[in-house]
Amino acid sequence: MDEIHVLIVDDEVEFASTLAERMELRGLTAKTTNCGQDALASVNREPPDVVLLDLKMPDIGGLEVLDAIKNTDPTIEVIMLTGHGCTVSGIEGMEHGAFDYLMKPVDLKMLLGKIQQAYDQRMNGHHGERNE
Amino acid sequence: MDTTGNAMSNSVESALREQLLLTHGRLLSGFSHDLKNHVAIINESKGLLQDYIEMGKICDPELCSRLQDILSKMDKRTDSIAIMTHHLNSFAHRFDTASTTFDLNELIVEQLFFLQRSVRLKQLNLSTEIPKTASNITSNPSLIQYLFLHLFDTLLTSSQEDDRLHIAIMQQHKQMEIRLVVHRKTTLPSATKEPLLTPEIQLCLQKIGAHITYKELDTTSSQTAITLPLEI
Numbered sequence: 196m197d198e199i200h201v202l203i204v205d206d207e208v209e210f211a212s213t214l215a216e217r218m219e220l221r222g223l224t225a226k227t228t229n230c231g232q233d234a235l236a237s238v239n240r241e242p243p244d245v246v247l248l249d250l251k252m253p254d255i256g257g258l259e260v261l262d263a264i265k266n267t268d269p270t271i272e273v274i275m276l277t278g279h280g281c282t283v284s285g286i287e288g289m290e291h292g293a294f295d296y297l298m299k300p301v302d303l304k305m306l307l308g309k310i311q312q313a314y315d316q317r318m319n320g321h322h323g324e325r326n327e
Numbered sequence: 328m329d330t331t332g333n334a335m336s337n338s339v340e341s342a343l344r345e346q347l348l349l350t351h352g353r354l355l356s357g358f359s360h361d362l363k364n365h366v367a368i369i370n371e372s373k374g375l376l377q378d379y380i381e382m383g384k385i386c387d388p389e390l391c392s393r394l395q396d397i398l399s400k401m402d403k404r405t406d407s408i409a410i411m412t413h414h415l416n417s418f419a420h421r422f423d424t425a426s427t428t429f430d431l432n433e434l435i436v437e438q439l440f441f442l443q444r445s446v447r448l449k450q451l452n453l454s455t456e457i458p459k460t461a462s463n464i465t466s467n468p469s470l471i472q473y474l475f476l477h478l479f480d481t482l483l484t485s486s487q488e489d490d491r492l493h494i495a496i497m498q499q500h501k502q503m504e505i506r507l508v509v510h511r512k513t514t515l516p517s518a519t520k521e522p523l524l525t526p527e528i529q530l531c532l533q534k535i536g537a538h539i540t541y542k543e544l545d546t547t548s549s550q551t552a553i554t555l556p557l558e559i
Contacts, residue, residue: 207364207367207368209368209371209372210364210367210368210371213368213371213372213374213375214371216375217371217374217375217378220375220378220382251360298413299363299364299366299367300363300366300367300370300371300405300409301367303371303374
């Protein structure tokens with residue numbers, strides 16, 4: 196896998212840090228933030244290739260963060276992570292420009308595959324196109 | 328209280344019940360959302376330990392093997408919890424709207440998941456025939472749940488150990504049909520097997536344009552079916 200810079204945004208600190216450690220073990224560069232405000236600051240400071248974004252956070256909602264990231268740099272691909280049983284919120288995220296959405300708990304292999312696809316899309320400049 | 332007063336009181340009571348249901352749904356969905364987060368953290372921690380074993384970072388082979396055993400037991404349990412919380416969360420969201428488009432197969436699979444325990448305790452054999460492709464309908468999911476549970480409960484009450492229950496979903500013309508078939512080991516009087524159409528069930532049927540039919544297939548088998556329009 197290329198050296199992909201991933202930003203994990205999740206208010207569950209342990210979830211974000213453990214996932215980041217697993218990604219680092221596989222050669223990715225992973226950073227974590229635990230709220231929407233910090234995520235936006237991090238994106239501005241050091242734009243990642245792919246953002247893993249939790250839909251529900253205490254300060255700013257995931258969809259709002261997604262919009263702000265896309266306004267800052269539309270080439271950054273965002274994968275929404277949702278704990279909700281219904282797929283409506285994930286589909287809504289894709290309508291806002293998310294690359295895809297995954298339900299928690301997530302299968303790491305599947306997640307890594309999605310991250311690679313999102314990264315390829317960013318590199319090929321096809322951002323904003325719906326993932327099939 | 329006069330008639331108008333009574334009617335108003337009934338309508339307030341019914342609105343109150345609806346609000347209670349919505350509140351319970353919201354609480355349940357928040358609760359199951361939290362459960363999912365806990366499972367996700369356990370899964371990732373487990374995965375990290377697995378990574379360390381696979382990458383040879385734990386040198387003692389005996390310890391590695393023991394840890395693998397423990398991890399595999401944890402895997403089985405967390406997989407089950409993940410499925411349970413997924414169904415619980417979907418179930419909680421069924422109260423969200425009075426009319427929505429959803430996959431009927433998914434709704435019945437979810438219901439059967441919750442009913443597994445009752446089936447197991449009663450020592451019945453349950454089989455299903457549910458299409459692999461989505462059976463989308465536009466209706467009130469919580470009312471369909473209620474109907475299905477009512478009929479399933481009737482079957483459970485009238486069944487005995489080793490009876491066979493079969494649940495099938497099929498599209499018939501422009502309607503969906505949920506069939507509940509029971510093959511009993513002994514014959515029972517019809518009155519104990521037929522579904523009871525209480526005023527609440529009748530109101531429910533009316534609200535979603537559904538019908539219930541009951542027929543005896545032979546002396547020991549019977550079929551109850553719910554017919555639903557594809558759209559209300």
